[in-house]
Structure formats: structure tokens, C-alpha cells
Amino acid sequence: MPSADSAASPLAALPGAVGAPTAEHYGDPVAEQRALVAGRAVVDLSDRGVVTVTGPDRLRWLDSLTSQALAGLTPGGSAETLLLDPNGRIEHAMHVIDDGVTTWLIVEGDEAEALAAWLDRMRFMMQVEVADASGEWAVIGAMSPAGAEPSIPAASPNGAPLVWSDPWSAVQSGGWQYAPEAEHPGCDYPARELIVERAFLAELAGLARAGGVRFAGSLAWEALRVAAWRPRFAAEVDEKSIPHEVDWLRSAVHLAKGCYRGQETVAKVHNLGRPPRRIVMLHLDGSDALLPAPGSPVHAADADRADVGRITSVARHHELGPIALAVVKRSLDVAAPLVVPVDGVDVAAAQEVIVPPEAGQAAAVPRLPRLGAQRR
Incomplete structure (x- = not known):
């Protein structure tokens, strides 16, 4: 089966479109950002992959394999979860929807197969x-401010x-936020991802040409993501990444759920250790x-001029200007x-x-004296 990003999207052929297989922009990335924020535009994310899981055991099974508590997901509910290796390193990130019959996993296009x-x-x-x-x-991606409905319908098979x-947009049940800010920029990030039939x-594209729907490019979508400090598997993750480094315990990890692969590392680093690296946002000159x-x-x-980290994502934001996410040394x-x-x-x-x-070191375990050490 061809991958999601193996051919150009019909939406990449719209007037003004630049880039493929999905358009990076349609002529004005800044205006496109503002239209997205206002809920007046949608974005082509058809280079993403979609994996389906059916069967009566699907949610309990996925719960046992991944980092988020999924067993109680109700029809229409959504969540985010990670598949970790035995050492707690991130192997896959999944956006999860369940419709009562099928669990739908949205992933990076080159990760779906x-x-x-593996599953x-x-x-x-x-x-x-x-x-x-x-x-x-x-x-298809959309921003839905104040709970507004996206301008196109999602599939509902x-x-x-x-x-x-x-x-x-909020710290999830069982999650943990390392970012110290009470007013996290993610609170104002009402992102939605709609699954539609690929033939749609x-x-x-025809509706867009007739003025019935407006599209923004991936540059606009990414700029809003970066400003919200929101990690993405294709950008912030490398072969050494663990969830703590990019604050992914906020939305994709349940610290009190049952056993899953990599849980020991998640618990040990969170309760007793420190993540070796940390994500920052950079305001660029x-x-x-x-x-x-x-x-x-x-x-x-x-x-x-010591090398202290690497850029993972970069954008021009319509209000903040040039910004980037970077993973740097903890020290x-x-x-x-x-x-x-x-x-x-x-x-x-x-x-x-x-x-x-x-x-x-959330557990704050008191340090015990060494064996044989004398008290004073």
C-alpha cells in the first residue's frame, strides 16, 4: 500500500500553493496563521498516516502497550500516547480516537507502516x-477557538x-507538567485533527477554488505549534529521546497506570532522577x-562556543517573530x-x-546515610 506521503495532495495544486506533497503555504504564511487562529482556515495534513485497530480487546490491549491510560476511552473520545522501547526511549507517538468500533491512530506518515x-x-x-x-x-488540521466547530465535516463511519x-491544552489526568509557567501557552492551542476519506x-480542492473553504499551509500550522511549546515526533524526537525531556508527561503519559514497556524508566527519571536534556523555546534575533x-x-x-544542543523546530510567528524549539543539555x-x-x-x-x-526527583526521597557512617 502506498504511504500517506508518497504522492502530492490535490490541495498542493491549489492556486498559490508552494511545496509538496502538502503545501507549505499558499502565498502568505502570516495571514494564514491569523486565519487559523481565528478558526477561518484549515490545513492539509494528508501526509500523516492512519493506523486502525478493531476488535473487542483493542483499547485494553493498546493500554497495556503504551504510555497513556486508554482502556476507558469512550466513543468520540481522544487521547495521546507513546510507544516506548524497554529503556523508555520514544519509538512512536500516536494521536488516538475511538468511535466505539475502531480505534484510529494518527501518526507521522513514514511511521504508519x-x-x-509492530502492533x-x-x-x-x-x-x-x-x-x-x-x-x-x-x-485535516483545524484550530477551534472557544469550542467552534471546524469548517469541514469529519468522517463518521x-x-x-x-x-x-x-x-x-491542559495537563491530563495522571500527567505532570515540568514547565513552571502557570499560564502555559498550550492552554491557548485548540488544535483539532479530522480524519476524512482520502478521496474527499x-x-x-474544488470547494477551495470556489471560495467555500480556506486552506493554510504547514508553515502556519507549525508556527502555532512551536509557539505553544508542543512537541512533535518528527521534529523533537531522536533515538535518545525520553518523554520527560520535551514535557510530554503533560499530555501523553499516565504516571499511575499499569505496566507497559518503558514504564520503569519513566517512573525512575520522574521520581528519582533528572532528564539528561531539556527542551527550550528560543527567541531568535x-x-x-x-x-x-x-x-x-x-x-x-x-x-x-561550546555546543549545548540542537534546533528541532523553527518558525516565523505572526506575533512573536522568529522562534525555535531546541533540545539542550540539562546543565x-x-x-x-x-x-x-x-x-x-x-x-x-x-x-x-x-x-x-x-x-x-518528584518523590523527594530522603537520602539515607551510608552503611557504617556514624551519626553526629
Whole structure:
């Protein structure tokens, strides 16, 4: 079966569209951001993958394998969960919708086939069936301020509309927020992902040409995500990432649920240890109109120019200007001035703390004296 991103979307052929397989923008990324925020535009996310799980054991089974409590998910409910390796490193991130018959997993397009294959191997005696359905189903993104309904309908093959409501807008039950800010920018991030039939994309393109629906590009969607400090698997995760480093305990991990692969590391780092790295938002100097590419190194702005991390996502936000997410060493001073080299120019970068250096050690276990040590 072809992957979700193997061919250009019909929406990438709309007038003004730049980029493929989905459009990065349609001529004005800043105006597109504002339209998204106001709920007047939607975005083509058809390069995402869709995996389906059916059968009476589906939710209990997924609950046993992944980081979030899913067994009690009701029809129309949505959640976010992670598949970890035995050492707690992130292997997959899934946006979960259940419609009472099928559980739908929205993932990065190039992850769907591998995730479906792994899940299929884990069925054992459980009554579940797994399929990579990316060839039949596609994803559209929308912002729904104040609970407004998206401007296009989601599919509802089993009665419940397939609308994933991003849980990043609040700390979820059983979760934990490391970010110290009481007014987290994620609270104003009403992101939705709608599953539609892939054949519907051509109809949407016709509606857009007739003025019936407005599309924004992926640059606008990403700028709003970065401003909300919202991690994405395709950007913030590498082969060493654990959930604590990007504050993913906020929405995708339940700290009191039953056993699952990688749980020991999640509990140990949260209760007794410290994550080795931490995510920050960087406010970039826009004087030279230069934006670093994801993967660019972040250096200390001193004589040694020590390498302290890497850029994971970058954007031009309609209010904040040039911003980026970066994963840096935990030990980096939160007040340290930083630079990011771009085309031979050092772009100054100011940190905004998301995960603080002191994150972790939530259990506050008292330190016991060494065996044989004398009390005074």
C-alpha cells in the first residue's frame, strides 16, 4: 500500500500553493496563521498516516502497550500516547480516537507502516486486528477557538465523528507538567485533527477554488505549534529521546497506570532522577532575516562556543517573530546567552524555559546515610 506521503495532495495544486506533497503555504504564511487562529482556515495534513485497530480487546490491549491510560476511552473520545522501547526511549507517538468500533491512530506518515507491523506482531491471543489505512484515510488540521466547530465535516463511519482534540491544552489526568509557567501557552492551542476519506481531498480542492473553504499551509500550522511549546515526533524526537525531556508527561503519559514497556524508566527519571536534556523555546534575533534549519547546533555565546544542543523546530510567528524549539543539555544555565550559526552569521538566541534543569526527583526521597557512617 502506498504511504500517506508518497504522492502530492490535490490541495498542493491549489492556486498559490508552494511545496509538496502538502503545501507549505499558499502565498502568505502570516495571514494564514491569523486565519487559523481565528478558526477561518484549515490545513492539509494528508501526509500523516492512519493506523486502525478493531476488535473487542483493542483499547485494553493498546493500554497495556503504551504510555497513556486508554482502556476507558469512550466513543468520540481522544487521547495521546507513546510507544516506548524497554529503556523508555520514544519509538512512536500516536494521536488516538475511538468511535466505539475502531480505534484510529494518527501518526507521522513514514511511521504508519512500521507501527502497524509492530502492533500486528504483538496481538498474540488478543481479539484485535491492525491495518495501515493511510491509503484510504487522510487528516485535516483545524484550530477551534472557544469550542467552534471546524469548517469541514469529519468522517463518521461508525457514528462518532473522527475528530482528535489535542490534549496539550491542559495537563491530563495522571500527567505532570515540568514547565513552571502557570499560564502555559498550550492552554491557548485548540488544535483539532479530522480524519476524512482520502478521496474527499479532491472535493475539498474544488470547494477551495470556489471560495467555500480556506486552506493554510504547514508553515502556519507549525508556527502555532512551536509557539505553544508542543512537541512533535518528527521534529523533537531522536533515538535518545525520553518523554520527560520535551514535557510530554503533560499530555501523553499516565504516571499511575499499569505496566507497559518503558514504564520503569519513566517512573525512575520522574521520581528519582533528572532528564539528561531539556527542551527550550528560543527567541531568535531577526535583524538579518535568517532562520536556522532544524538540526542546527546551538552554541554558548562565549569564547569557547561550546555546543549545548540542537534546533528541532523553527518558525516565523505572526506575533512573536522568529522562534525555535531546541533540545539542550540539562546543565545549561537558563540565563546563558546563546547563538545559532546560520550561513556564517551567529544569530543570537534567548532562552525561554520549558523544562527546567531541576525537573524530576518528584518523590523527594530522603537520602539515607551510608552503611557504617556514624551519626553526629
